[in-house]
Amino acid sequence: MNVTIAPLPPARLAVLTAAYRQNIAARRRQGLILALAVLVCTALASISAEVSPLKLVENIGNFTTYIARLFFLDNGRFVLTDPVEWYWGLGKWSRLLAETLLIAYVGTALGAIGGLFLCFLAAANLSTNAWIRWPVRRFLEFSRTVPELVFALIFVIAFGLGPVPGVLAIAIHTMGALGKQFFEVAENIDMRPVEGVTATGGTWSTMVRFAVLPQVASNFVSYTLLRFEINVRGASVMGFVGAGGIGQDLLEAIRKFYYSDVSAILLLIIGTVMLIDLGTERLRHRILHLEGRK
Amino acid sequence: MTELERLKRQHPAIFAPSIGQRFGGPIAAGGIALSLIGGLWHLGFSPGRIVDGMGQLGTMIGLMFPPDPGSFARAMIYLNALGETVAIAFLGTFAAAILAMPLGLLAAKNVVANRIVHFLSRRGLDSIRGVDTLIWALIWINVVGLGPFAGVLAILTSDIGTFGKLFSEAIEAADKRPVEGVLSTGAGPLHRIRFGILPGVFPVMLGQVLYYFESNTRSATIIGIVGAGGIGLHLAEQIRTLEFGHVAFIVLSILAAVAVIDAISGRLRFAIIGKRAVPVD
Structure with missing residues (x-):
């Protein structure tokens, strides 16, 4: 096989090359403008946020020594040489960690129930009345956008210190977040079962129960499990504002420079979150797999 | 009638669900409900406290309107x-x-x-x-x-x-x-x-x-x-x-x-x- 490619005539080639150059130049120009815009934004933001790389460079030693210091006991020995001393408060901490998990569990469950009831009212294909849909959606958006800790701060004043405001804060935020994910799932269902149930004279609630719920249940459970893991992390800092869980002890340990306590509590939290992450991931895969087989 | 029997033969699982299929859902729901109630009780929820708190919250929300930064x-x-x-x-x-x-x-x-x-x-x-x-x-x-x-x-x-x-x-x-x-x-x-x-x-x-x-x-x-x-x-x-x-x-x-x-x-x-x-x- 011997193929020769004839070169283009110079005039034609010049036109093409010029077009190519122009194209590239335009793209470069666009990139340059974008980079400049990002730079200007960064500069403005840096002034506003009092960024000072110098301070960071000067004090970065503090960070590394701080992290290293976390792993040494008060008597100057490495923590692993005396695990009993390191985890001296294990009993108390496990109790608080269990409380944290319980706060996350109850908050997630209450929020999921709230989201479940509201999501069908917010889905455009199931709730055709815009007068209901619009306020429900705005309410979910509000619950989702206001951070949990802000709710917790307000609830601490209304309900008193302790885990109750923590649970309620997590429940409200979860309701907003799950409600949105739920109604997006519900909007993507197959509408034929809905028509079927409506044709037999079923009411709206029968329709949701027998035509919609079977289609969305596995996705709902999967999203709820994912949210549970996020909420365990959220519940671990609820104690910062006095809303229960292990956060209070952690805050105290950090503020009072009980270095080894900080690492002990942090490792407990990280370990728990990882275990829950793995557990819920397995469960989610199993549930979604079950659905796929049907 | 024969039609029904044929269907029964074809789909035995639907007509005679196993105990797990029949009661699995309700048992799971019951377990979740029980643990939820237990958890609420353990964390110090009580009807009185919720009603009190809701009252307080209502007053606070009332005070939030109109939103006003002061000056x-x-x-x-x-x-x-x-x-x-x-x-x-x-x-x-x-x-x-x-x-x-x-x-x-x-x-x-x-x-x-x-x-x-x-x-x-x-x-x-x-x-x-x-x-x-x-x-x-x-x-x-x-x-x-x-x-x-x-x-x-x-x-x-x-x-x-x-x-x-x-x-x-x-x-x-x-x-x-x-x-x-x-x-x-x-x-x-x-x-x-x-x-x-x-x-x-x-x-x-x-x-x-x-x-x-x-x-x-x-x-x-x-x-x-x-x-x-x-x-x-x-x-x-x-x-x-x-x-x-x-x-x-x-x-x-x-x-x-x-x-x-x-x-x-x-x-x-x-x-x-x-x-x-x-x-x-």
Whole structure:
């Protein structure tokens, strides 16, 4: 096989090359403008946020020594040489960690129930009345956008210190977040079962129960499990504002420079979150797999 | 009648469900309900307390209207702090994205095919992610002092974990064929990453970063509670001193800022990658 490619005539080639150059130049120009815009934004933001790389460079030693210091006991020995001393408060901490998990569990469950009831009212294909849909959606958006800790701060004043405001804060935020994910799932269902149930004279609630719920249940459970893991992390800092869980002890340990306590509590939290992450991931895969087989 | 029998023979599972199928659902629901009630009781919920609290909450919400910052000067202070919050989120998110890029490559199986590196980098990123932004803020305050810079560093640190994980997953899901194409021209490992992998995954990554900019604006509103800059400090202070008119004003301005950023980042995301699901947090 011997193929020769004839070169283009110079005039034609010049036109093409010029077009190519122009194209590239335009793209470069666009990139340059974008980079400049990002730079200007960064500069403005840096002034506003009092960024000072110098301070960071000067004090970065503090960070590394701080992290290293976390792993040494008060008597100057490495923590692993005396695990009993390191985890001296294990009993108390496990109790608080269990409380944290319980706060996350109850908050997630209450929020999921709230989201479940509201999501069908917010889905455009199931709730055709815009007068209901619009306020429900705005309410979910509000619950989702206001951070949990802000709710917790307000609830601490209304309900008193302790885990109750923590649970309620997590429940409200979860309701907003799950409600949105739920109604997006519900909007993507197959509408034929809905028509079927409506044709037999079923009411709206029968329709949701027998035509919609079977289609969305596995996705709902999967999203709820994912949210549970996020909420365990959220519940671990609820104690910062006095809303229960292990956060209070952690805050105290950090503020009072009980270095080894900080690492002990942090490792407990990280370990728990990882275990829950793995557990819920397995469960989610199993549930979604079950659905796929049907 | 014969029709019914034929159907019964064809689908025995539907006509005679096993005990597990018949009672599994109700038992699971009952278990969840029981544990929920037990949990509520254990955590100190009681009807009296809820009714009391709701009453208090009602009074507080009543005091929130009309939202009122008190004076024009206070309003300017709050809006300035809100700007600081957005600045913290912006710097933290984008600096984290730049720093997480090499880590994402390191933690992706198809770039660094070493089990030990993969395991260590993934677990390392998980540990960073497992520590809440507020805790990072407390740690950074020890290093650079109180103020918004500690907040930037806190968001940066916790986002390195998140982005590292998301980026490595995006890279692992990337199309293999461009890489093979680049390799067949005799390219080195850096060329493979630059021309084989990055063009495919860069838009996905940018979409994720833009999404997190919005979510970090929400996180940045609370790190002020521990003294790391932004509007959180004012918000916590006004809640604690029961100035609910101020609280309502601050919350409404946060909602407006988040809505604006959401609209901008949503539009940019749509322009870059089209509509695509991004994990919601």
